[in-house]
Amino acid sequence: MQGVFLLRKWYLLLSIVMVIAVLAGCSGNKGNKSIKLAYVAWDSEIASTNVVKEVLESKLGYKVEMLQVDAGPMWAGIADGSADAMVAAWLPSTHSSYLDKYKSNIVDLGPNLNGTKIGLAVPAYMDIKSIEDLNKTETASLLKKQLIGIEPGAGIMMATEKAIQEYGLKSYTLVESSSAAMAQELLKAYDNKQPIVVTGWTPHWMFAKMDLKYLDDPKGVYGGDEQIHTLVRKGLQEDKKDAYAFLDRFEWTPDDMANVMVAIQEGKSPEDAAKDWVKANADKVDRWVKSTD
Structure with missing residues (x-):
């Protein structure tokens, strides 16, 4: 009897060890579940990338690293695999030169937002x-x-350089700054009813906050309505199936994006604005992440 008792005790201890090992393995796998998102510091892309980050972390258990870069390195990072994904490709016009250069080394999951415009x-x-x-x-x-x-x-800067040539604006200087600095210059001029011309795009919170208009572009330098596409590196579908499936389903509206942008402009952190939007749009988010197992 004592031998049977010891044998049962040994089996029990072995079972406990095996359960602990499995749990530890699952925990380790979860800790290694990471993904890198590249983005440019435009208000629209800050909004979209933070929303994607929030969904990946809160719904799919990923640890997300956000890589803020300029447009060229953003595309290059997806092409060479140093970044996993981005939701900031303005096509077919604004980023056309990058698409021509990198299209053989990326996977285009299609538009995540329709009805954009630049000028x-x-x-x-x-x-x-x-x-x-x-x-x-x-x-x-x-x-x-x-x-x-x-x-x-x-892309909008390259288009504007072309517009300077096409419209004979050679006496003008295209002032380089940043998305945030441009918007602040516009807001300052607007408050004082001063003249100003900026490189603009929609969706952008400045169109919700101010009464603005695009200048007509009879030569079509800036193209027509555009889309924002989601791009991922080759191999992501095999490496991170659930993240790939979500990114493939991610699609929202200009109003959705504007809500996040305005919240950020009014003082919320990008992270908090994204969390609030995800919480308030649970049905839409659930459709993005359904059946990603």
Whole structure:
């Protein structure tokens, strides 16, 4: 009897050890469940990338590393595998040069947002309608021959350089800054009813906060309506099946994005704004992550 008791005790101890080992293995796997998201510091992409980060972490158990870079390195990072994904590809026009360069080394999951637009934007109180009007001597003088831009290398900056050539605006300087700095310059000028031209795009909180208009682009330099696409590195579907499935399903509206952007502009951290949006849109988020096991 004592031998049977010892044998049972040994089996019990072995079972406990095996359960602990399995749990430890699961915990270790979860700890290694990480993903890198590349993005540019545009208000729209700060909003979308933080929402994606929140879903990956709160719903799928990932540890997310966010890599803030310029547009060129963002595309290059997906192509060379140093980043796993991005939700910030403006196509077919704004990032067309990057698509031509890297399309054979990336996976395009299609649009996550429809109805975007880029161009030169001005306050509605300015009495000009077209990019061609910038050639008027009085207008050029009022604007101090400056177009307020964002980061060098951004697709909208390359399009604006082309617009300067196409519309004969060679006396103008395209001022390089950042998305945040451009928006603040615009807000300052708007509050004082001063003339200003900026490189603009929608969705963007500045169109919700201010009465703005795009200058007509009769030469079509800036293209028409665009989409924002989700891109991932090759092999992600095999390596991180659930994350790939979610990224493939991720799609929202300009109003969704604007809600997050405005919350950030009004003082919330990007992380808190994303958490609040995900919590308030549970049904939509559930559709993104369904059957990702």
